[in-house]
Amino acid sequence: VVAMQLSLKASTRVASSASLRPARAAVPRLGGAVRRPMVLTRAETEGPDYAAKSKEAIEKATAKIQETWEATSDAEKPAIIAILLVVSIAQIGIAAVMDKIDKIPVFGDFFELVGVAVAGVYLYRYVTDPEERASTKEAFDDVIAKVKGDKK
Numbered sequence: 001v002v003a004m005q006l007s008l009k010a011s012t013r014v015a016s017s018a019s020l021r022p023a024r025a026a027v028p029r030l031g032g033a034v035r036r037p038m039v040l041t042r043a044e045t046e047g048p049d050y051a052a053k054s055k056e057a058i059e060k061a062t063a064k065i066q067e068t069w070e071a072t073s074d075a076e077k078p079a080i081i082a083i084l085l086v087v088s089i090a091q092i093g094i095a096a097v098m099d100k101i102d103k104i105p106v107f108g109d110f111f112e113l114v115g116v117a118v119a120g121v122y123l124y125r126y127v128t129d130p131e132e133r134a135s136t137k138e139a140f141d142d143v144i145a146k147v148k149g150d151k152k
Helices: 050-071 077-103 105-128 130-148
Strands: 003-005 010-015 038-043
Touching: 077 105, 105 130
Parallel strands: none
Antiparallel strands: 003 010, 010 038
């Protein structure tokens, strides 16, 4: 077994299909078959533990959801479940319809062309008109303030 630590903290060893040997040129075997050495490399991570961070984030989110669910009155819980169910079914239906429309040869390309044209019109409008940019920025900032709960 040949083991080396590279400067990138990767451990490398040379192995053949039958046993581990130092790296050499092709090794002839009895019967004419040639056994070629191969190099195995594994990276060692020394960075942050992403699994622990993601587990912690999931636990926090789950705790927040449970806290909110317990704070919700019993009369509102069926409505919340119904809304989530309807939204899930609607998403599945919308995805199915879009998939079918996209498979129709003319419609898929047509809708792509319409999308590019609409994006181009809005881009032209916002790039050429400073008042339009200012009003759009103001509307965007208002939405962000409402989401954050800030009052103007």
